[in-house]
Amino acid sequence: MKKNYVSHVxxxxxxxxxxxxxxxxxxxxxxxxxxxxxxxLGDIFDEEKAGIKIPSINENSIEDVEKKFNKxxxxxxxxxxxxxxxxxxxxxxxxxxxLIENINVGGPMVTSEANNELxxxxxxxxxxxxxxxxxxxxxxxxxxxx
Amino acid sequence: xxxxxxxxxxxxxxxxxxxxxxxxxxKCFQEGDQSFASYYDxxxxxxLNACKISWTFYAEGFNEFPNSDQCSPYYYDAxxxxxxxxPSLTQSETASFNFRDYEDLKKDIKNHSLPxxxxxxxxxxxSEHPEFPGSFITGQMMSNEIYELLSNSEYYKDNTVLFxxxxxxxxxxxxxxxxxxxxxxxxxxxxxxxxxA
Numbered sequence: 001m002k003k004n005y006v007s008h009v010x011x012x013x014x015x016x017x018x019x020x021x022x023x024x025x026x027x028x029x030x031x032x033x034x035x036x037x038x039x040x041l042g043d044i045f046d047e048e049k050a051g052i053k054i055p056s057i058n059e060n061s062i063e064d065v066e067k068k069f070n071k072x073x074x075x076x077x078x079x080x081x082x083x084x085x086x087x088x089x090x091x092x093x094x095x096x097x098x099l100i101e102n103i104n105v106g107g108p109m110v111t112s113e114a115n116n117e118l119x120x121x122x123x124x125x126x127x128x129x130x131x132x133x134x135x136x137x138x139x140x141x142x143x144x145x146x
Numbered sequence: 147x148x149x150x151x152x153x154x155x156x157x158x159x160x161x162x163x164x165x166x167x168x169x170x171x172x173k174c175f176q177e178g179d180q181s182f183a184s185y186y187d188x189x190x191x192x193x194l195n196a197c198k199i200s201w202t203f204y205a206e207g208f209n210e211f212p213n214s215d216q217c218s219p220y221y222y223d224a225x226x227x228x229x230x231x232x233p234s235l236t237q238s239e240t241a242s243f244n245f246r247d248y249e250d251l252k253k254d255i256k257n258h259s260l261p262x263x264x265x266x267x268x269x270x271x272x273s274e275h276p277e278f279p280g281s282f283i284t285g286q287m288m289s290n291e292i293y294e295l296l297s298n299s300e301y302y303k304d305n306t307v308l309f310x311x312x313x314x315x316x317x318x319x320x321x322x323x324x325x326x327x328x329x330x331x332x333x334x335x336x337x338x339x340x341x342x343a
Contacts, residue, residue: 001307001343010325011341016309017190024199024262031188044343 002046009043009056016041022055029060032068036060164230170208170245171224174217185231191244192234200240200261203227206248206269206288219270219278226267251292258301266292274312310342 014034019041021028029036042056162183163175172182194201207222217223224230227245235244243261248268254260271278274285289310297303320337327334 012335013311013313016311020190020263021193025193025197030193031190035190041343 001049002044005044007043009039011039011041014038019054028055029064029068032065036065036068037062162225162231164224164227165233165236169224169230169236170211171205171222171227171230173212173214174221174223183231184233186234189229189232189235191229191232194263195235195238195240199263200243201263201265202244202246202250202254202261203229203265203267204246204248204251205267206272208245209247209249219273219275219281221269223270226270252295255295255299255302260302260306307343310340312339314339 012034015038017031018028018035018038021030021035022040028040037058037060039058040055042054045054047053161180163172163180164182165172165184166182167173167175167177175182191201205222205227210216210222212221218226229235229244235241238244248266251260251264251266268285268288271281272284272288274282276282293308296306296308322338324335324337
């Protein structure tokens, strides 16, 4: 570690996931989500002491994530109606602003209406999962493919 | 869990309890107060399992197996352990190794048997949430205990990195404007939280 050092590289909780992927799995962004866009933890490590340069600044673009998302959507065969409902719900409610009703001490608060809608989506998804119990077998295969 | 919800950074742990009431740490909750939920999409723990990298979530109070009267913040609460929402993890062959008590962490450091990746979670009363009397200092004492255990271990002190990561911001004011809206999920970041390595 760099001692008594304050990093000015923006990091978030998922940066830890990205670091775990880099260090133990040999590849970053395997979950194809935030772990593809956030910065890795490299900036807080002393390159000489660590003996290796750990990546810091993310190089993926939002387009890379969408590409991976579309591929993964096909892989996992998530009911497309669930996704389109989710996306139209986001559009309808102008999610990028209306959900951030209160910037509270703990961060953005989700409105109760939005919460109920999301609960509904999760229930639909869980129902779909029950309908296809072979999910867990294909899961191992998907992981291997990654 | 529905994958867009994960990627879009929506956290449901304040509204959902893992799986069902039979689960360790979930007996305090009644259906109706909060709903039980199981998630199925792959997480970092699945990736570690698939690649045979050992990991453990050490939760304080886990081995007490609290009954329905023994609740958070004084007893282990399963909703504080994110991996318990995933049946693939709680029912895996390695589950008894992956989900363990904070006391086991101390033994593992002593016996040089730590897994590659360890998560540690304190009880609510040791979590530095300001509403619990004395919890700020008790949380710091626990962080210090872990730090001392590692730095006093000849085996671990030079090859272990410890991250202290609060899940919420503790202040009421930040002189620096939070980063712009995240392009992935459209949410704005809140005030900064400290992240110590």
